[in-house]
Amino acid sequence: xxxxxxxxxxxxxxxxxxxxxxxxxxxxxxxxxxxxxxxxxxxxxxxxxxxxxxxxxxxxxxxxxxxxxxxxxxxxxxxxxxxxxxxxxxxxxxxxxxxxxxxxxxxxxxxxxxxxxxxxxxxxxxxxxxxxxxxxxxxxxxxxxxxxxxxxxxxxxxxxxxxxxxxxxxxxxxxxxxxxxxxxxxxxxxxxxxxxxxxxxxxxxxxxxxxxxxxxxxxxxxxxxxxxxxxxxxxxxxxxxxxxxxxxxxxxxxxxxxxxxxxxxxxxxxxxxxxxxxxxxxxxxxxxxxxxxxxxxxxxxxxxxxxxxxxxxxxxxxxxxxxxxxxxxxxxxxxxxxxxxxxxxxxxxxxxxxxxxxxxxxxxxxxxxxxxxxxxxxxxxxxxxxxxxxxxxxxxxxxxxxx
Numbered sequence: 001x002x003x004x005x006x007x008x009x010x011x012x013x014x015x016x017x018x019x020x021x022x023x024x025x026x027x028x029x030x031x032x033x034x035x036x037x038x039x040x041x042x043x044x045x046x047x048x049x050x051x052x053x054x055x056x057x058x059x060x061x062x063x064x065x066x067x068x069x070x071x072x073x074x075x076x077x078x079x080x081x082x083x084x085x086x087x088x089x090x091x092x093x094x095x096x097x098x099x100x101x102x103x104x105x106x107x108x109x110x111x112x113x114x115x116x117x118x119x120x121x122x123x124x125x126x127x128x129x130x131x132x133x134x135x136x137x138x139x140x141x142x143x144x145x146x147x148x149x150x151x152x153x154x155x156x157x158x159x160x161x162x163x164x165x166x167x168x169x170x171x172x173x174x175x176x177x178x179x180x181x182x183x184x185x186x187x188x189x190x191x192x193x194x195x196x197x198x199x200x201x202x203x204x205x206x207x208x209x210x211x212x213x214x215x216x217x218x219x220x221x222x223x224x225x226x227x228x229x230x231x232x233x234x235x236x237x238x239x240x241x242x243x244x245x246x247x248x249x250x251x252x253x254x255x256x257x258x259x260x261x262x263x264x265x266x267x268x269x270x271x272x273x274x275x276x277x278x279x280x281x282x283x284x285x286x287x288x289x290x291x292x293x294x295x296x297x298x299x300x301x302x303x304x305x306x307x308x309x310x311x312x313x314x315x316x317x318x319x320x321x322x323x324x325x326x327x328x329x330x331x332x333x334x335x336x337x338x339x340x341x342x343x344x345x346x347x348x349x350x351x352x353x354x355x356x357x358x359x360x361x362x363x364x365x366x367x368x369x370x371x372x373x374x375x376x377x378x379x380x381x382x383x384x385x386x387x388x389x390x391x392x393x394x395x396x397x398x399x400x401x402x403x
Contacts, residue, residue, distance in 0.1 A: 002353060002354065002356045002358075003031075004029075004030050004031025004353070004358055005030055005031055005353065006027055006030040006031040006032040006181070006184075007031035007032075008031075009027075009031070009032045009033070009091045009092065009184065010032070010033045010034075010035070010089060010090045010091050010092070011024055011027050011028070011032045011033065011034045011035070011090065011091065011092040011093075011094060012035050012037060012083070012086050012087060012090045012092070012093045012094070013034050013035065013036045013037060013067065013094050014037040014074075014083070014093070014094065014095040014096070014097070014107070015094055015095060015096040015124060016038075016039075016043045016044050016045065016096065017043070017044055017045055017096070017139075017169065018045065018059070018063055018140065018166050018169035018170065018173065019096060019124050019168075019169040019170070019172040019173045019176070019201065020094055020095070020096040020124050020173065020176070021036075021043070021045075021063040021064050021173070022063045022169065022170050022173030022174070023094060023122070023124070023172075023173035023174070023176040023177045023180070024036070024067065024094055025063050025064060025065060025066065025067070025173075026173065026174070026177040026349065027092070027177055027180065027181075028065070028066035028067055029065075029066060029348075029349040029351075029358045029360075030181075030349070030351075030358060031358070032092075033068075034066065034067040034068070035067070035068050035069075035070060035086060035370075035374060036064065036067040036068065036069045036070070036365065037070055037072055037074075037083060037086075038069055038070070038071045038072070038367050038368065038396075039071065039072075039073070039074075040071050040072070040073050040368075040393060040395075040396040041367075041396075042071065042367035042368075042396075043060060043064070043367070045057055045059045045060040045063070046060045046367065048060065053344055056364070060364060061338075061346070061364045062346070062347070064364040064365065065339075065346065065360050065362060065363060065364050066360060066361050066362045067362065067364070067365055068362070068365060068369070068370035068373070068374060069365035069366065069367055069368055069369050069370055069371070069398075070082075070086075070368060070370060070371045070374045070375070070395070071367050071368035071371055071395060071396030071397070071398075072394070072395055072396075073393060073394050073395070074105055074107075075105075076392075076393075076394050078389065078392075078394045079394050079395070080105060080106070080107075082375070082379065082389075082394075082395070083107075084115065084116070085378075085379045086374070086378065086379070087112070087115075087116045087119055088116070089378070090116075090119055091118075091119065091120060091184070092119065092120045092121075092122065092180055092184070093107075093112065093116075093119050093120070093121050093122070094122040094124070094176065094180070095107055095121075095122070095123060095124070096123075096124040096125070098125070098135055098137065099123075099125060099129050099134055099135060100135050102123070108123070109121040109123060109195070109196040109198075113195055113196070117195070120180065120183050120184065120187070120194065120195060120196075120197065121195065121196050121197070122176050122179065122180050122196075122197040122198070122199075123196070123197070123198045123199075124172060124173075124176055124198075124199060124200065125138075125198075125200045125201075126138025126139075126142075126143065126200060126201050126202065127143075127200055127201070127202045128198070128200045128202060128203060129198060133202070138201050138202070139169075140162075140166045140167070140168045140169045140201070141162045143168045143201040143202055143204075143205050144162045144163060144167070144168055144205065145160065145162070146202070146205070147168070147201075147202055147204075147205025147206060147208075147209075148205065148209060148212075149162075149163060149167075149168075149205060149208060149209065150162060151223070151225075152209075152212060152223050152224065152225055152226075153225065154225050154227065155225055155227045156224060156225050158225070167208065168201045168204050168205055168208075169201065171204040171207070171208060172199055172200065172201050172203075172204045175199040175203075175204060175207070176197065176199050179197035179198075179199060180197055182194070182197075183195075183197050211232075215231075215232075228247070229284075231281075232277075232281060233249075233250070233251060233277060233281070234250075234277065234280040234281045234284050234287060234288075235248055235250050235259070235280070235287065235288070235291055236248070236249050236250060236251070238317060239288075239291055239292055239295050240292055240295060240296060241295045241296065241298060241299055241300045241302075241303055242295075242296055242297065242298055242299045242300075242302075243299045243300055244299075244300045244316065244317065245300070245317045246295075246300045246303055246304060246314055246315065246316055246317065247314065247315045247316075247317060248307070248312070248313070248314050249313040249314070250312065250313075251313070253276070253277070255311070255312055255313070256269065256274075256277075256280075257269055258307075258310040258311050258312050259307065259310075259312045261310055262303075262306045262307040262309070262310040262312055263291070263294055263295075263306075263307075264294075265290070265294060268287075268290065273286060273287070274287055300316055304316065333348070333352075333357050334347055334348050334350065334357075335347065335348070336348040336357075336359060336360055337360070338360070338363060339360055339361075339362065339363035346360065348360070365398075366398040367396060367398055368395070368396040368397045368398045369398045371386075371395050371396060371397045371398070372386055372397055375389070375395070
């Protein structure tokens, strides 16, 4: 077993949905011990579906492996007392409450710096903790729209289109994990160390658009929708062939010459309209028409072979089943076995350490699956005390069905 870099660090995860759980799953994959604090009824994503895997939400399963679950009513004083007890032995606390709710429960960074000064606090919000929208909730598609990403996605004249994955949520989770790991490194090397890490979906939306924003500020021209193409390169996008589209990426003048050769159109390389990338971008429509007319003369596989042999980046537009069937996916080791009773596969963390990808250690937990274990082993509560908390609804416990 390879020693993981975050082994020995304990993380208390009081987040739901996608951004926070993705952040803490990254930390867990890298070796941190993560205790997931859920509402009594569970993380909202447990109900997101279909699809489900043997009754389990595939959304929840995708972001919650390698964690233990305790279900707490944080509105109850005893529930908050239990959470505070867990924070006594924690290194990191991650929360995604609205700022006003966090302050009301005394779980904001200002309160925790007083009550638990040793704990690194990470706050994830929709729009940040300042500004006119600080108290507003936000989900991934809402911030994709508000943050401008929808305005540049799809084709001109098409209805609004969101990016097909939870890019704001998952991006925010990644930034949070980067911030936490950086802060832990800071703590290991400096006496005056980081205490609070903050990020938000809205900040992530801006971070995903750096060259579009800079381009607008430089030119005054509002970024538009380019479909699969890139505004500043040509040819660079999806093009039809005789049977299915392919993606072509010509990112340099050397590749442009190789592309013209592979297409059997060396005359294009000498055409005054196309002798540099800025000129090709200027005459995009004319060049696209010539390329697509030529590509219709052969199949996708035929063109991929011709262009690949000349070093031109080209690829088919695969479906999810085609991606899973491709030998490159198997060779990558990214699909890993799940750990539930019913065999399934999950997508692993895209990081290898010394040639080894971290393997799953625990299946995604049932809501409150480890409540009794945590209360007993971590906080020293008796079975009678735990039963009393259960009877009052302060804690929730998952009980396996008798076999």
